[in-house]
Amino acid sequence: LGDVYKRQLQDQERFTEFRTVTEETHFAPGEGLPGRVLQRRGAVWIEDIPTVPNFARAEVAQAVGLRGAFGFPILVGEEIAAVMEFLTVEPRPRDDALLDTLAQAGVQLGRVVERVRAAEELERRVADRTVELTALNESLKVELVKHEQIEAALRDSEAMYHSLVEHAPLNIYRKDLEGKIVFGNASYCDSLGFRLENLLGKTDFDLFSEEQASRYVADDERVIASGEPLRQVEEHQRADGTFYVEVLKAPISDHRGKCVGTQGIFWDVTAEYESRRKLEESTAALKQSNEDLAQFAYVASHDLQEPLRMVSSYLQLIERRYTDVLDDAGREFIGFAVDGAKRMKNLIRALLEYSRIGTSACEMERVPLADIVKDVQGLLKMAIDDSRAELRVGELPELCCDRIQLAQLLQNLIGNALKFCRERTPVIEISA
Numbered sequence: 001l002g003d004v005y006k007r008q009l010q011d012q013e014r015f016t017e018f019r020t021v022t023e024e025t026h027f028a029p030g031e032g033l034p035g036r037v038l039q040r041r042g043a044v045w046i047e048d049i050p051t052v053p054n055f056a057r058a059e060v061a062q063a064v065g066l067r068g069a070f071g072f073p074i075l076v077g078e079e080i081a082a083v084m085e086f087l088t089v090e091p092r093p094r095d096d097a098l099l100d101t102l103a104q105a106g107v108q109l110g111r112v113v114e115r116v117r118a119a120e121e122l123e124r125r126v127a128d129r130t131v132e133l134t135a136l137n138e139s140l141k142v143e144l145v146k147h148e149q150i151e152a153a154l155r156d157s158e159a160m161y162h163s164l165v166e167h168a169p170l171n172i173y174r175k176d177l178e179g180k181i182v183f184g185n186a187s188y189c190d191s192l193g194f195r196l197e198n199l200l201g202k203t204d205f206d207l208f209s210e211e212q213a214s215r216y217v218a219d220d221e222r223v224i225a226s227g228e229p230l231r232q233v234e235e236h237q238r239a240d241g242t243f244y245v246e247v248l249k250a251p252i253s254d255h256r257g258k259c260v261g262t263q264g265i266f267w268d269v270t271a272e273y274e275s276r277r278k279l280e281e282s283t284a285a286l287k288q289s290n291e292d293l294a295q296f297a298y299v300a301s302h303d304l305q306e307p308l309r310m311v312s313s314y315l316q317l318i319e320r321r322y323t324d325v326l327d328d329a330g331r332e333f334i335g336f337a338v339d340g341a342k343r344m345k346n347l348i349r350a351l352l353e354y355s356r357i358g359t360s361a362c363e364m365e366r367v368p369l370a371d372i373v374k375d376v377q378g379l380l381k382m383a384i385d386d387s388r389a390e391l392r393v394g395e396l397p398e399l400c401c402d403r404i405q406l407a408q409l410l411q412n413l414i415g416n417a418l419k420f421c422r423e424r425t426p427v428i429e430i431s432a
Contacts, residue, residue: 015064017060017063017064018057018060018061018063018064018066021057021060022057025056025057027056030054031054031056032054032055032056032057033046033055033069033070033071033083033085034071034083034085035056036071037071037072037073037080037083037085038073038080038083041073041080042072042073042103043070043071043072043073043099043100043102043103043106044070044071044072045069045070045094045095045099046068046069046070047068047091047092047093047094048067048068048091049061049062049066049067049068049069050062050067061087065089066087066088066089067088067089067090067091067092068087068088068089068090068091068092069085069086069087069088070085070086070092070098070099070102071083071084071085071086072084072099072102072103072105072106073106074106074109074110074113075106075107075110075255075257076110076111076113076114076117077110077114077253077257078257081110081113084102084106104255107254107255107256108158108255109137110255111253111254111255112158114252114253115263116130118229118248118250118263118265119165119168119170119172119265129160129164132160136156136160165185166185166186167185167186168185168187169187169267170185170187170265170266170267171185171187171188171191171264171265171266171267172184172185172187172188172263172264172265173185173188173263173264174252174261174262174263174264175220175261175262175263175264176260176261177224177259177260177261178203179203179204179217179220180200180201180202180203181199181200181201181202181203182200182261183196183200184196184199192207203217204216204217205217219249220249220262223249223250223251223262224251224259224262227251227259228251229248229249229250229251230247230248230249230250231246231247231248231249232246232247233245233246233247233269233273234246234247234266242270243268243270244268244269244270244273245266245267245268245269246266246267246269247264247265247266248264248265248266249262249263249264249265250262250263251263308341308344308345308348309345311341312338312341312342312345315334315337315338315341316338318334319331319334319335319338322334336381339378343375343378343379347379350404350407350408363402364400364401364402365400365401365403366398366399366400367398367399367400367401367403367406368396368398369396369397369398369399369406369432370393370396372403372406372407372410373393373396373410373430375407376407376410376411376414377391377414379411380411380414380415380418383415383418384418387418387421387425387426388425389417389418389421389425389426389427389428390425390426390427390428391414391428391430392427392428392429392430393430393431394429394430394431394432395431395432396430396431396432397432410430414428414430
């Protein structure tokens with residue numbers, strides 16, 4: 001492979017062409033070296049490229065001067081995450097020992113990928129280091145010549161992973177199938193108040209109450225049996241009160257995909273949990289307040305009907321008995337008062353209906369908008385006369401609407417126009 005490296009430096013432009021073709025080629029299962037690795041789900045050795053059928057890049061490989069090739073998968077459990085391939089400038093006989101070694105390397109690299117996937121919260125904080133790990137993996141394509149070099153690179157990769165985990169601001173630990181702790185990072189040790197050497201080999205029953213340990217063991221068994229991660233929020237007590245932690249547990253598998261233990265990550269979410277709880281309490285209080293307000297509106301509007309009924313009755317009685325006694329202005333005033341009482345009766349009935357909106361749907365009906373404007377104009381007659389306002393009402397459509405709420409809307413708009421136009425005579429235009 002040292003010769004290959006020198007040849008690449010000497011013939012960089014042509015080898016770049018081979019790399020470009022490789023990046024642009026889609027390898028179906030069984031097609032080319034990557035496709036054969038995918039189909040076989042294991043390492044593949046090609047002694048001489050021109051003698052192999054269905055090698056997608058054979059023409060470009062011969063132009064560059066490549067003859068031999070071998071590749072192996074990078075496994076994450078049963079999933080092939082990637083394929084690494086190496087090529088030589090001359091035919092090479094099959095080397096089973098090297099293939100076995102590279103197969104183990106693929107599994108080990110797959111375990112690194114698996115660990116990165118399991119630590120979702122960790123990924124954001126280790127992005128820069130992951131770039132370094134990717135660069136290391138790229139360099140392995142050139143530098144994995146001997147078995148000793150492969151082992152050294154894997155040790156470096158494992159050390160880097162442990163370094164990242166060790167300094168992560170998350171509590172991370174691993175246990176074997178017997179529930180014994182085999183690893184804990186600095187944050188985890190600090191949380192439990194032990195040095196790592198005092199934690200190794202201990203179980204949950206050595207560290208927690210029987211009830212708490214039994215719950216943790218049951219969670220581990222569930223993760224191991226299902227092969228699926230478990231995520232939940234746990235409530236705990238300490239001297240300064242209740243606190244909450246979010247826990248992520250996932251199974252750990254060896255290079256054969258066999259589960260060998262569990263990994264746990266947990267972090268404090270007390271602030272977020274308390275904020276959510278306070279929001280829920282505020283929402284419940286607001287809902288109760290709205291219900292109380294609706295009840296008040298119902299009671300108030302219901303109780304106002306009786307005195308209004310009495311006022312309206314006496315106004316109608318005065319209108320009937322004293323029509324002949326009153327002059328035109330008096331009769332007009334009585335008419336205004338009776339009409340106002342009727343409008344107030346409608347408003348109170350509308351308030352009563354509005355208070356029931358929370359328990360029943362609004363009644364939609366087709367209403368000429370001009371009729372609603374006319375009603376509102378009569379209701380605000382005194383305010384309009386006092387301000388000498390001019391209402392210019394254009395041609396208005398018929399709407400399918402809640403008459404009560406639309407009347408309230410127009411009353412508010414016209415009332416605002418009268419209220420906030422004190423320096424000049426208001427001219428209010430309503431059109432559609």
